Amino acid sequence: MDFKLDKSHQLQQQLFRSFAENEVRPLAKEMDENETYDLGLLSKLQKYGFLGIPYAKEYGGCGSDTLAYTLCMEEVSKVDASTGIAISVHTSLCCSCINNFGTEEQKQKYLRPLIDGSKVGCFGLTETNAGSDVQGAQTVAVKDGNDWILNGSKIFTTNAGFADTCVVFALTDRTVPASKGLTAFIVDLKEMPGITVSDNIERMGIRAASNCIVTYENVRVPADRVLGPMGKGFKIAMGALDCGRIGIAAQAVGIAQGALNEAIKYGKERKQFGKSINSFQNTQFKMAEMQTKIDAARLMTWRAAIAEDNHEVFGPLAAMAKLFASDVANEVTRFAVQAMGGYGYCREYPVERMMRDAKITEIYEGTSEVMKMVISGSMKLK
Amino acid sequence: MKIVVCIKQVPDTAEVKLDPKTGTLIRDGVPSIINHDDRAGLEAALQLRERVGGTVTVVCMGPPQADVALREALAMGADDAYLLSAREFGGSDTYATATIIATALKKIGFDLVITGRQAIDGDTAQVGPQIGEQLRLPQVSYAEELDVDGDYIFVKRQFEDSAHVLKVKMPCLVTALSELCEPRYMSVRGIVDAYEKTVTVWGFDDLKNDLNPEWIGLKGSPTNVFQSFGKKMRDPGTLLKDLTADQAVEAIMEKLIERHII
Amino acid sequence: MSKDIYVVVEQRSGAIQKVSIELIGEACKLAADSGEQVIAVLLGYNIKDKADMLIHYGASKVLVIDHPVLEHYTTEPYVKAVTKVIKDCDPNIVLFGASSIGRDMAPRVAGRVHTGLTADTTRLDIDVKKYQEYLKTSTSLALQPERVDALDTSDRYLKMTRPAFGGNVMATIVCRNYTPQMATVRPGVMEMPKKDTSRAGEIVPFDANLSMDDMNVEILKVVHDDKKTVDITEAKILVSGGRGVGGPDGYKPLRELADVLGGEVSSSRIGVDSGWIEKDRQVGQTGKTVHPNLYIACGISGAIQHLAGMEGSEFIIAINKDESCPMMKIADLGIVGDLHAIVPKLTEAIKAYQRSQTL
Secondary structure (H helix, E strand, C coil), X not given: CCCCCCHHHHHHHHHHHHHHHHHHHHHHHHHHHHCCCCHHHHHHHHHCCCCCCXXXXXXXXXXXXXXXXXXXXXXXXXXXXXXXXXXXXXXXXXXXXXXXXXXXXXXXXXXXXXXXXXXXXXXXXXXXXXXXXXXXXXXXEEEECCEEEXXXXXXXXXXXXXXXXXXXXXXXCCCCCHHHHEEEEEEXXXXXXXXXXXXCCCCCCCCCCCEEEEEEEEEXXXXXXXXXXXXXXXXXXXXXXXXXXXXXXXXXXXXXXXXXXXXXXXXHHCEECCEEHHHCHHHHHXXXXXHHHHHHHHHHHHHHHHXXXXXXXXXXXXXXHHHHHHHHHHXXXXXXXXXXHHHHXXXXXXXXXXXXXXXXXXXXXXXXXXXXXXXXXXXXXX | CEEEEEECEEECHHHCEECCCCCCEECCCCCEEECHHHHHHHHHHHHHHHHHCCEEEEEEECCHHHHHHHHHXXXXXXXXXXXXXXXXXXXXXXXXXXXXXXXXXXXXXXXXXXXXXXXCCCCCCCHHHHHHHHCCCCEEEEEEEEEEECCEEEEXXXXXXXXXXXXXXXXXXXXXXXXHCCCCCCCHHHHHHHCCCCEEEECHHHHHHHCCHHHCHHHHCCCEEEEEEEECCCCCCEEECXXXXXXXXXXHHHHHHHCCCC | CCCCEEEEECEECCEECHHHHHXXXXXXXXXXXXXXXXXXXXXXXCCHHHHHHHHHCCCCEEEEEECHHHCCXXXXXXXXXXXXXXXXXXXXXXEEECCCCHHHHHHHHHHHHCCCEEEEECEEEXXXXXXXXXXXXXXXXXXXXXHHHCCCCCCCCCEEEEEECCCCEEEXXXXXXXXXXXXXXXXXXXXXXXXXXXXXXXXXXXXXXXXXXXXXXXXXXXXCCCCCCCCCCCCCEEEEECHXXXXXXXXXXXXXXXXXXXXXXXXXXXXXXXXXXXHHHEECCCCECCCCCEEEEECCCCCHHHHHHHCCCCEEEEEECCCCCHHHHHCCEEEECCHHHHHHHHHHHHHHHHHHHCC
16 A cells, blocks of 8 residues: 555656646636637647557557546646546547457557547537436437448537547447447547537536537448447446546546635735734634545545556446545535635636536536445445 | 757755745755756757757766656657766766766767756856866857757857857757757656666766766865855835935935946 | 966957956955955957056956957857966966856866866955955844854955855855866946056966967857847846836836846736737736846736736835835835836936946
8 A cells, every 4th residue: 555656657747737837727717718628738738648648558548547647637627627528538438438349450540549649539428318317318320231320419528529539329229228229339520421519518617628519410330430349338338437437536636626726825815804814723724624625535536546557346436536526626616715705706716717617527427426326336235 | 960968957946945034945845857958958959859860868967866857858758868876976066067977978978968058056057068178079058049960060159149150060069048949848658658768877886987086076076165045034125105206216226226236 | 376366358349348347346356355466368359459448447467368269259269268378377366257158168267277166156255354244244144143253264265155046045165275266257246446547557468379270169150139039037127017007108118117227028917918018028827937136016016916926036126106005015125106207217317327337
């Protein structure tokens, strides 16, 4: 048991931190207000390997691991949660599916450009009538010769506005429950006729992220783009979401730590009743409490990441990390706004954005309620 | 082309705080970084290698903890790294430091040596030229632009009020200004690779055949620190009001002259 | 036995640099303490006529090394010439200006003659009593007088004091076992001596065995750039404007003030957000962090985010109408008043002062 990062991870953390401070922080406010992700920043993320962290060098990845990926997620999310989700959806949802279920050929053809920094990925599972319960899924794929013809619509597809590759799930067998009838496909959003990506969906937080409705109308998908076995789409998607939750937990830790850091900095300078607000014991105790919770969330996140790196069962650990960390992110950002008073509520300071951004961590990639289902499901309660 | 870049690990002076009572440095918790000018020099070397081929070797003299500075250089793209580290090297001034590094450079071999102009902790700007002197190399200090063509380098060298564009035959030595290049970040893969590589550590025994032990370390250094101390703590500020504009100007002029600003 | 204090005089295109005159002045003070002479070493091409001036400022003797290879500064011929002087004359002390030329040449000279060199010094002492006085009045050692009193007052070595760690600490360096004792000295720190045209001295040509082949680099071009891209973090002096400047035109007098001081103009966030000035001049949390020697805050109230970017400045002057604003509290000199009236007058006053100081 060693709670200290090794030297390689320390240096990676240093890279993530300095990149976030110098490249991401200056753009965060503007991107949030414009509700648009800066594509120049995206290409820098690609250039320095932020989009291929836990994947093997033989496929063009960085050869690092999930723990390093959580460090990246935390550091970028400290200054901009939207950058966090762009990296997370690409890495955990899109790439992990191809990495875990793709054939050798598919990995060379589709995974390599995603993790070597040439292309960006997204993930199409959620539909208007199928969120946590996949049973309502209506997107279908019908065999036509050697190809499949896709029809349907996916909502909340993060990164869709600029992504190249999408792992999308469609029913290939409507005679069985959706959990057994879904199949995964690798589609090219920019090249395939029949795909329409909507404008950005207007949201409360992570407003810089791209999040769209993707409509598939008679989209012809060659058979070599079927990912994994027929009918195993649900399993593939759930595996991806297990991975994704580690990233979201790390994102929540980042948002929380970023907000607390802002409040600490402000409280050092801000004077009320003749002294800095950080010199009031009430503030000190509150900050101690917040930091303790953030640290606990971080350790849970690292534990889940290390379990994944060690090929152990990590789904329930990831769920616990996300459940706890997302709660902490909301509590700490609320505190930070309160601690900074009227200024905290002003858009000149980043904490109001962080408070808006924190909320989504309790919702996406499985709500907190779903996390409790996953956790209790592993507890042999019945 | 074989480029050797000399780097120094320094405390980030922007993070150094002073003890308000004693005026001494508080170095605890101050992060160590690669000196800014040296990073720019490394970036220039990497760009030259991308243009004309060859290798980039980094050399650092320092304690074992300086290993991380070399890993960082490797993670930015350097090909190999040497750490010069020995108790005998400790306490070296610029002359002794240059003697040790020059000895290592002879052993490593080079076409072009790049150092930073000066380190942010010592601020001497002497080690680069003194390495050049020990190796009897032509030098160009204060480089703000650098290019190579065949056996020659072309350098724009900055002075206070002008610049010279110089042509120099290799082997030679260049000291880099931060303005020379905007250093790249490490890449994630570069860091993973850096920790899979070996940093060659050379101690006194590895260099002793060419190194006069009388000329290195604290004892071999011509200069020694006689006293070190802090500046006097900042006097409480003066607030002047109800002045005419002329009186205000007079008050400001007095300070500017007193502080040798004009 | 090594003796006398040598000053390596810097000239550019035949113009003697001010720092060299400052060094002659400082060398004269040291020479009075040590009973030595001040000897100026003048290197260049067609520069013999400048030697008189060095005598007038205090040198007892000028060694003139006049050779075409010295027309423009390049390292090797200059180093060779100064080394020859040291080998032949055996000086006790050699001083250089800590300019880009001095700091290029001196380390190689020190390396070639195998002696110590102290970089970028801001104070020199031979007399221990004067040094003790300095330590007690101007440094943190004021708190430890017993340490200061313990110094050996018979010590005649040159005590070379310089800032390190970005100016956070000071160190005094000595070179006891090698000669000459050498230092480069920061321009603008030592006092200018008075010129006395009645002063007489010896002017001696010195043959340094130079040839055109000594030049091991080729100068392709000499560029006089006046306009460089702005990096306010590099500026030693910043004249910074805030809400109080009132608009884009309000920066003009600030620019004029910065120009006469050899500094740059910077801004608080309001100026940038209002489009009055370019973004790369913004100081503060969302702008740049600066550590200039002098920061003149004009009409800047000092929001936390701005202070975070400039509180590391060495000396802060604030001009503001509001005496209770945060900037006034951290300023070393706070002037309550109208910047529009003060700044132009200040610029004129500095110009007048500079004219009175020119050689």
